[in-house]
Amino acid sequence: MARGTLELPSPGVRFAPDFLARVGRLIDRLASQRERREGDGRARLFGVGSEFVGYRPYRSGEDLRALDWNLLARLGRPFVRVAAREASEHWVVWLDTSASMGVGVPGKLQLGAELATALAALGLARRARVELWLSGGARPLALEKRVGLAPWMRALEGARASGRSGLAALLARAPDLGGAGRVFLIGDLLDLEPPAAAALARPSRELFLAQILAREELVPAPEGAVRWVDAEGGGARELWVDDAAAKGYERRLGARLERWRRTAGCVRAAWGCWTSDTPFETLVRELCTRAG
């Protein structure tokens, strides 16, 4: 390659000074929303402790021990009692730190790290034990108390988007997930096939797939000649990007995203795709509001 390796635009992570304050405000808002909504009897994902919060229809394959037999006798339809998660719930966050996460401004890794930290803070608030697995091969970082947030953030600020090891590399450690009740996959999911990720889903486990792409990856601008360089050193291609080329690219990417959407739907996993310049609060709110 005549021009050598390309410097990634955003290879690292830097938390803003007010980041934790933003996370705190976000958790407070989510808590107040939860309190306002509990009255309607609908179950909430991020409930606290083991308190009863409502019923929901029984779904095929669910543990029959959760079935409310009294309601079944009275109404003739199966309902499941929904309780807030136990304090001992185990959350696992997988974060892609491969070189492709250094693309975009702000970088995909930056948003991934912010999302992972916000989820960790949320998990702490829900008395869950949160583990962070980085695809770069570092040992998992466990978080059980709020004082652990500082080392967590330091670990993330020390991470660099580099190498080729993405979430696909973490799949080999899937057996280590054990009884994790919630698993979050955060990355661009470009090295991962949807069925491989879907295999992580269990009846007793909720799977979240947060796909983060740089804006120019999601909607390329028709700006003429562009030399596209693979962030992970997989080559380069010079192309004339006009409207037709951009639309062709978007068509192909759209097909790939559609595969993710359909596969996630099949295993009742939550999947979404955001650009790397989306505020992390938006992603967390989407999770809290939408997830079952």
Place this chain on the structure above:
Amino acid sequence: MSLDCARPGALWALLLPFVFLALVRLVARPPERATGTLELWQELAPERPSGARARGRFPPWALLTALALLCAALAWLGPRGARAAAPRAWTCVVDRSPSMGLPLAPGAGTTRLAAALASAEAWLAENAASDERVRWLAPERAPLELARGTRPPGDWLEPETDGAEPERGEPVWERHDRPGTLWLTDRAPRAERMHAGLFASGGAAVPGPIAADARETVVWEDGALRTEARPRSFAVLVREAAPGRLPPVLERMLTAWCAARGFELVRSPRADVRLVIEVPALAGSAGELALARDGWQATGTVARRAAAPDPAEAALRPHEDWLVGRAPGGSEHAAVRARRGHVEVLLGALSEPAGDPALFALSWARLLERSLLCAPGVLALEERLAAGEALVAPGEDAAPEAARGRDAGSDLGPYLDAGLALAAGLAVAVAWLGARATDRRAGGRPPVEPWRSRRRRNQ
């Protein structure tokens, strides 16, 4: 349609768009973008130009900027349309003064007119296209439009022979001072020349008679005048529509004047006729009118000519109303008209003049003297003087206006320049907006809807 430009010095500016595109090609290498989706671009590559082909194309903003530069360069140049397809019309104005008929030098075979014509024709042969036309103008001659290289007929070009009134054959030069106009004369006119070309034959002095009557001739020779007793036969012709049409009082006065001047009064054409008194057939009398001039009064009947004169002749050599009859109602009718060599009497009858008969005779004698043609071979002294050296001065803008695009295209030139400048501005604005739109496209279009997949809610 050929093109001319108002500011040829700005021709180099036409290179600017090409220089700009060359710089864009050299300097603006395609930007490098890191991506995690190279695989998708590679899938697309077979359908799209790549490598050198990609570099060979210019982004729209660069093309628009080049277009703006081109428009600006054209506006600076000031393109002007010149209708080259339409033949240019040259104009040759010929001096028909009597001096133009004199030899270029005593004893020379060629005349001043022939020399001036040859000079102008040689210049036209070099400077006018073969398909271009030449309009020939001369005093008392109908305009002619001929192909370049074709000379008007000899009788059209023939100089005036009446040497008593040399200015009659000289054009009013000021009226013909235009680009594309050539003045053909023997000496530089006094008129100021701004645009027309001048082709003067020059010529040496030509001694000879400068005045003559029936008995004596005045000759200019060696710078001095001398009088020769040279009897000549001159005649005054009375041309009547019917015998006896000339009023008797006029007949008597005419007879007396001819006798005093040594002229013979005749009623049939002769070679030595120097004045024609014409009494045409009349139609439609205007009744009895009061006639008065130079202190005499009379009454008479006046009528129109039964046959209209040749309009071309009348236009070229118009008569002057010398005597006008006034009707009781105040209307006026021409009774006697005159021009050089010709007096036209439109009187049906004329009473004896009242008052002093000498006043009547003197008045008519002045008319007859003024209308007499000069004797053959007699030229005014100023005609015989040397005309100096030959002179050819086509002038900087001697070519017709059409040749330099000063037709309708030149009138629209400033508007065309303004339009091109406006187009350049618009192109720059569109290039800038287009570049901004390209930048914004990624940021402005809504991305894929987040959370395309939602877990079914618990009911």
